[in-house]
Amino acid sequence: xxxxxxxxxDLQSADLVISHAGAGSCLETLxxxxxxxxxxxxxxxxxxxxxxxxxxxxxxxxxxxxxxxxVETLQSMDLSALKPFSPGQPEKFASFLDKVFGLx
Amino acid sequence: TGGHTTEILRLLxxxxxxxxxxxxxxxxxxxMSEAKIHSFEQKRAETxxxxxxxxxxxxxxxxxxxxxxxxxxTTLYSILYSLPLTYKRKPDLILCNGPGTxxxxxxxxxxxxxxxxxxxxxxxxxxxxRVETLSLSGKILYYFSDxxxxxxxxxxxxxxxxxxxxxVV
Numbered sequence: 001x002x003x004x005x006x007x008x009x010d011l012q013s014a015d016l017v018i019s020h021a022g023a024g025s026c027l028e029t030l031x032x033x034x035x036x037x038x039x040x041x042x043x044x045x046x047x048x049x050x051x052x053x054x055x056x057x058x059x060x061x062x063x064x065x066x067x068x069x070x071v072e073t074l075q076s077m078d079l080s081a082l083k084p085f086s087p088g089q090p091e092k093f094a095s096f097l098d099k100v101f102g103l104x
Numbered sequence: 105t106g107g108h109t110t111e112i113l114r115l116l117x118x119x120x121x122x123x124x125x126x127x128x129x130x131x132x133x134x135x136m137s138e139a140k141i142h143s144f145e146q147k148r149a150e151t152x153x154x155x156x157x158x159x160x161x162x163x164x165x166x167x168x169x170x171x172x173x174x175x176x177x178t179t180l181y182s183i184l185y186s187l188p189l190t191y192k193r194k195p196d197l198i199l200c201n202g203p204g205t206x207x208x209x210x211x212x213x214x215x216x217x218x219x220x221x222x223x224x225x226x227x228x229x230x231x232x233x234r235v236e237t238l239s240l241s242g243k244i245l246y247y248f249s250d251x252x253x254x255x256x257x258x259x260x261x262x263x264x265x266x267x268x269x270x271x272v273v
Contacts, residue, residue: 023233024107051235055256088271094118096269100225100251103122
Protein backbone atom coordinates (compact mmCIF):
# COMPACT_ATOMS: atom_id res chain seq x y z
CA UNK A 1 0.00 0.00 0.00
CA UNK A 2 1.12 3.52 -0.56
CA UNK A 3 -0.36 5.29 2.39
CA UNK A 4 -2.36 4.44 5.48
CA UNK A 5 -3.58 6.71 8.24
CA UNK A 6 -2.01 4.52 10.84
CA UNK A 7 0.46 1.70 10.79
CA UNK A 8 -0.33 0.73 14.35
CA UNK A 9 -2.04 -2.54 13.43
CA ASP A 10 0.66 -3.64 11.02
CA LEU A 11 3.33 -2.78 13.54
CA GLN A 12 1.59 -4.71 16.26
CA SER A 13 1.62 -7.93 14.24
CA ALA A 14 5.14 -7.59 12.86
CA ASP A 15 8.15 -9.54 14.14
CA LEU A 16 10.71 -7.30 12.48
CA VAL A 17 10.42 -3.84 11.01
CA ILE A 18 12.63 -2.45 8.29
CA SER A 19 12.12 1.25 7.89
CA HIS A 20 13.51 4.49 6.56
CA ALA A 21 15.03 6.83 9.12
CA GLY A 22 11.97 9.01 9.69
CA ALA A 23 11.60 9.86 13.35
CA GLY A 24 7.91 8.99 13.50
CA SER A 25 8.48 5.55 12.01
CA CYS A 26 11.44 4.79 14.24
CA LEU A 27 9.84 5.94 17.46
CA GLU A 28 6.46 4.35 16.77
CA THR A 29 8.17 1.02 16.09
CA LEU A 30 10.43 1.20 19.13
CA UNK A 31 7.54 2.14 21.38
CA UNK A 32 5.72 -1.00 20.29
CA UNK A 33 8.79 -2.96 21.30
CA UNK A 34 9.50 -4.28 17.82
CA UNK A 35 13.04 -4.93 16.54
CA UNK A 36 13.95 -2.33 13.96
CA UNK A 37 16.43 -2.07 11.13
CA UNK A 38 16.77 1.48 9.87
CA UNK A 39 17.77 1.93 6.25
CA UNK A 40 19.44 5.20 5.43
CA UNK A 41 18.77 6.88 2.12
CA UNK A 42 22.22 8.13 1.23
CA UNK A 43 20.94 9.93 -1.82
CA UNK A 44 19.05 12.52 0.22
CA UNK A 45 21.36 15.46 0.86
CA UNK A 46 21.43 17.36 4.11
CA UNK A 47 19.92 14.33 5.74
CA UNK A 48 19.34 15.28 9.34
CA UNK A 49 17.18 12.19 9.66
CA UNK A 50 20.49 10.39 10.06
CA UNK A 51 21.12 12.04 13.40
CA UNK A 52 18.31 10.28 15.20
CA UNK A 53 18.89 6.92 13.54
CA UNK A 54 22.59 7.13 14.32
CA UNK A 55 21.97 8.00 17.96
CA UNK A 56 19.39 5.24 18.35
CA UNK A 57 21.94 2.86 16.91
CA UNK A 58 24.71 4.13 19.20
CA UNK A 59 22.44 3.63 22.17
CA UNK A 60 21.79 0.08 21.01
CA UNK A 61 18.10 0.39 20.17
CA UNK A 62 18.17 -0.26 16.42
CA UNK A 63 20.20 -1.86 13.68
CA UNK A 64 21.33 0.43 10.94
CA UNK A 65 22.39 0.06 7.31
CA UNK A 66 21.96 1.50 3.82
CA UNK A 67 20.21 0.05 0.78
CA UNK A 68 23.25 -1.80 -0.46
CA UNK A 69 24.07 -3.40 2.89
CA UNK A 70 20.52 -4.40 3.81
CA VAL A 71 20.79 -8.01 2.68
CA GLU A 72 24.04 -8.51 4.53
CA THR A 73 22.52 -6.96 7.65
CA LEU A 74 19.52 -9.25 7.47
CA GLN A 75 21.77 -12.26 7.15
CA SER A 76 24.05 -11.40 10.05
CA MET A 77 21.71 -9.65 12.48
CA ASP A 78 21.42 -10.45 16.16
CA LEU A 79 18.13 -9.00 17.33
CA SER A 80 18.58 -10.13 20.89
CA ALA A 81 21.39 -7.62 21.26
CA LEU A 82 18.96 -4.74 20.84
CA LYS A 83 18.10 -2.82 24.00
CA PRO A 84 14.51 -2.23 25.07
CA PHE A 85 13.42 1.32 24.32
CA SER A 86 12.23 3.56 27.11
CA PRO A 87 9.55 6.04 26.06
CA GLY A 88 9.94 9.80 26.36
CA GLN A 89 8.61 11.52 29.45
CA PRO A 90 6.28 14.42 28.71
CA GLU A 91 5.51 14.64 32.41
CA LYS A 92 9.01 16.06 32.91
CA PHE A 93 8.16 18.79 30.47
CA ALA A 94 4.85 19.51 32.19
CA SER A 95 6.65 19.70 35.52
CA PHE A 96 9.19 22.10 34.08
CA LEU A 97 6.50 24.40 32.67
CA ASP A 98 4.58 24.32 35.94
CA LYS A 99 7.69 25.55 37.73
CA VAL A 100 8.16 28.35 35.17
CA PHE A 101 4.63 29.57 35.84
CA GLY A 102 4.76 29.00 39.58
CA LEU A 103 2.08 26.33 39.40
CA UNK A 104 4.02 23.85 41.51
CA THR B 105 3.15 19.80 10.02
CA GLY B 106 3.21 15.99 10.44
CA GLY B 107 5.92 14.93 12.82
CA HIS B 108 5.97 18.29 14.53
CA THR B 109 2.27 18.02 15.29
CA THR B 110 2.64 14.56 16.76
CA GLU B 111 5.50 15.73 18.92
CA ILE B 112 3.77 18.82 20.17
CA LEU B 113 0.61 16.94 21.05
CA ARG B 114 2.73 14.60 23.14
CA LEU B 115 4.25 17.60 24.89
CA LEU B 116 0.73 18.83 25.65
CA UNK B 117 -0.45 15.47 26.90
CA UNK B 118 0.59 15.98 30.52
CA UNK B 119 -0.30 19.64 30.89
CA UNK B 120 -2.93 20.59 33.42
CA UNK B 121 -6.00 22.64 32.60
CA UNK B 122 -4.19 25.78 33.72
CA UNK B 123 -2.86 25.76 30.17
CA UNK B 124 -6.15 26.72 28.64
CA UNK B 125 -7.53 27.93 26.27
CA UNK B 126 -5.15 26.51 23.72
CA UNK B 127 -4.70 28.36 20.45
CA UNK B 128 -3.26 26.24 17.67
CA UNK B 129 -1.58 27.93 14.73
CA UNK B 130 -1.10 25.96 11.54
CA UNK B 131 0.41 26.60 8.15
CA UNK B 132 -2.25 27.07 5.50
CA UNK B 133 -0.76 24.23 3.48
CA UNK B 134 -0.99 21.72 6.32
CA UNK B 135 -3.72 19.22 5.60
CA MET B 136 -3.28 16.56 8.24
CA SER B 137 -2.60 18.33 11.49
CA GLU B 138 -6.12 19.64 11.96
CA ALA B 139 -7.53 16.13 12.33
CA LYS B 140 -4.84 15.16 14.85
CA ILE B 141 -5.55 18.26 16.89
CA HIS B 142 -9.29 17.70 16.93
CA SER B 143 -8.76 14.13 17.98
CA PHE B 144 -6.43 15.22 20.80
CA GLU B 145 -8.80 17.92 22.03
CA GLN B 146 -11.77 15.61 21.86
CA LYS B 147 -10.06 13.11 24.12
CA ARG B 148 -9.06 15.90 26.43
CA ALA B 149 -12.61 17.16 26.66
CA GLU B 150 -13.59 13.75 28.02
CA THR B 151 -11.49 14.39 31.11
CA UNK B 152 -11.60 18.18 31.38
CA UNK B 153 -15.09 19.42 30.65
CA UNK B 154 -14.26 23.12 30.28
CA UNK B 155 -11.50 22.45 27.76
CA UNK B 156 -11.25 25.13 25.09
CA UNK B 157 -9.19 25.56 21.98
CA UNK B 158 -9.04 27.54 18.73
CA UNK B 159 -7.33 26.95 15.43
CA UNK B 160 -5.84 29.59 13.13
CA UNK B 161 -3.94 29.34 9.90
CA UNK B 162 -1.13 31.47 8.59
CA UNK B 163 0.75 31.39 5.29
CA UNK B 164 3.64 28.99 5.33
CA UNK B 165 6.80 31.03 5.86
CA UNK B 166 9.22 28.80 4.03
CA UNK B 167 9.13 25.71 1.83
CA UNK B 168 11.67 22.95 2.33
CA UNK B 169 14.95 23.98 0.72
CA UNK B 170 13.64 27.39 -0.31
CA UNK B 171 16.45 29.83 -1.12
CA UNK B 172 17.76 32.17 1.57
CA UNK B 173 16.70 35.43 0.02
CA UNK B 174 13.16 34.42 -0.79
CA UNK B 175 12.90 32.88 2.70
CA UNK B 176 13.63 36.24 4.30
CA UNK B 177 10.90 37.85 2.21
CA THR B 178 8.29 35.16 2.87
CA THR B 179 9.16 35.11 6.58
CA LEU B 180 8.77 38.90 6.85
CA TYR B 181 5.39 38.57 5.17
CA SER B 182 4.45 35.84 7.64
CA ILE B 183 5.54 37.99 10.60
CA LEU B 184 3.31 40.82 9.39
CA TYR B 185 0.49 38.36 8.94
CA SER B 186 1.04 36.87 12.41
CA LEU B 187 1.08 40.21 14.23
CA PRO B 188 -2.69 40.76 14.23
CA LEU B 189 -3.22 37.14 15.30
CA THR B 190 -0.72 37.34 18.16
CA TYR B 191 -2.15 40.72 19.15
CA LYS B 192 -5.68 39.31 19.20
CA ARG B 193 -4.80 36.20 21.22
CA LYS B 194 -2.20 37.88 23.46
CA PRO B 195 -0.91 34.51 24.68
CA ASP B 196 0.81 34.17 28.05
CA LEU B 197 2.80 31.29 26.62
CA ILE B 198 3.86 30.25 23.14
CA LEU B 199 4.95 26.65 22.85
CA CYS B 200 6.56 25.50 19.64
CA ASN B 201 8.81 22.77 18.40
CA GLY B 202 10.40 23.73 15.17
CA PRO B 203 8.28 23.94 12.01
CA GLY B 204 9.03 27.07 9.99
CA THR B 205 5.54 28.27 10.89
CA UNK B 206 6.56 28.95 14.46
CA UNK B 207 9.28 31.48 13.68
CA UNK B 208 7.02 34.35 12.56
CA UNK B 209 4.56 33.70 15.36
CA UNK B 210 7.33 33.82 17.96
CA UNK B 211 8.99 36.85 16.41
CA UNK B 212 5.68 38.71 16.29
CA UNK B 213 5.15 37.93 19.98
CA UNK B 214 8.71 39.03 20.72
CA UNK B 215 7.98 42.29 18.93
CA UNK B 216 4.79 42.86 20.91
CA UNK B 217 6.90 42.31 24.02
CA UNK B 218 9.45 44.92 22.95
CA UNK B 219 6.60 47.35 22.30
CA UNK B 220 5.32 46.64 25.83
CA UNK B 221 1.98 45.53 24.42
CA UNK B 222 2.08 41.96 25.75
CA UNK B 223 4.84 39.96 27.37
CA UNK B 224 4.64 36.38 26.16
CA UNK B 225 6.85 33.60 27.45
CA UNK B 226 8.28 31.72 24.50
CA UNK B 227 9.17 28.09 25.08
CA UNK B 228 10.83 26.24 22.25
CA UNK B 229 11.32 22.49 22.35
CA UNK B 230 13.67 21.23 19.66
CA UNK B 231 12.48 18.10 17.89
CA UNK B 232 13.66 14.72 19.11
CA UNK B 233 15.15 14.26 15.62
CA ARG B 234 17.73 16.88 16.42
CA VAL B 235 20.55 15.08 18.20
CA GLU B 236 23.67 16.91 17.10
CA THR B 237 22.50 19.98 15.20
CA LEU B 238 19.69 22.46 15.62
CA SER B 239 17.03 23.04 13.02
CA LEU B 240 16.99 26.43 11.31
CA SER B 241 14.01 27.46 13.46
CA GLY B 242 15.98 26.40 16.50
CA LYS B 243 19.05 28.38 15.49
CA ILE B 244 16.93 31.50 15.17
CA LEU B 245 14.72 31.05 18.21
CA TYR B 246 17.62 30.11 20.48
CA TYR B 247 18.10 33.87 20.77
CA PHE B 248 14.45 34.87 21.05
CA SER B 249 12.98 32.24 23.32
CA ASP B 250 12.74 32.42 27.09
CA UNK B 251 13.34 28.71 27.47
CA UNK B 252 14.96 26.56 24.82
CA UNK B 253 14.63 22.85 25.44
CA UNK B 254 16.77 20.19 23.80
CA UNK B 255 16.28 16.44 24.04
CA UNK B 256 19.83 15.16 23.67
CA UNK B 257 22.93 15.93 25.76
CA UNK B 258 25.16 16.88 22.79
CA UNK B 259 22.95 19.85 22.06
CA UNK B 260 23.04 20.96 25.67
CA UNK B 261 26.82 21.02 25.42
CA UNK B 262 26.75 23.03 22.20
CA UNK B 263 24.02 25.40 23.33
CA UNK B 264 24.69 26.04 26.99
CA UNK B 265 21.70 28.33 27.50
CA UNK B 266 19.38 25.47 26.60
CA UNK B 267 17.51 23.25 29.04
CA UNK B 268 17.99 19.49 28.93
CA UNK B 269 15.25 17.33 30.42
CA UNK B 270 16.02 14.11 28.56
CA UNK B 271 13.58 12.78 25.93
CA VAL B 272 10.22 14.36 26.52
CA VAL B 273 8.16 13.08 23.58
